[in-house]
Amino acid sequence: MNDLSYLMLRLVAGISFFGHGLVRLPKLAAFSQWMTGSFSKSMLPQSLVRPFSYALPIAEFTIGILLILGLFSQKTFIAGVAVMLLLMLGTCLIENWEALPSQIIHAVILIVLYQFIAVNTFSLDHIIFKK
Template sequence: MNDLAYLMLRLVAGVSFFGHGLVRLPKLTAFSQWMTGSFSKSMLPQSLVTPFSYALPIAEFTIGTLLILGLFSQKAFITGVVVMLLLMLGTCLIENWEALPSQMIHALLLILLYQFMAANTFSLDHIIFKN
């Protein structure tokens, strides 16, 4: 994979995660209330949904920042896929089928980036760790 194409794909994923977290962080309580409301009729207990709803924007913002910078990329890709798997499971449990394709695309993009990580030359990882 071309190193510049890899950078562009990493930035696409990073900006998406970063943007999701950035807009949710200032309204964290409202976001949590919306999410717990969305899951109120699901089989998941509120005791799981509430902490996840507060952690999700922080995770999105952090993963996005790391992806944009190309720092700790391998961990960011893996963590991002785990977040997407949890979101996909939740989406299925509340039967929000419209959101599933977007989540799958995010997960697939992260997996693709992980697969071709040797092309991650335009990154802080490459500068700091000489990968």
């Protein structure tokens, strides 16, 4: 029972990351332009924002696929939380308070998944690495 609940929670996070990346990848230049515009009045230099804006959709897409598959789960949870922390910092710097709760929820889900990784039995990790 716990393993099925774990799978469902992992899929919730995975679909969200995957979906965010999937819709942004085909319009990567436009997404980058939007993000750099959003941060134009922040204290972050454009030399940091622009590369991050191109890397973010790729990271979201990759983390999403790995979460859905349950592959390299431990490292994927850590990478996902790292992405969320960077997004949260950026959100605070531009005072986009409406986006913060969603980012916190994503981070908390990943932390809970990491905490209970022992029940990650419906996963490629379990099949491949016999964990």
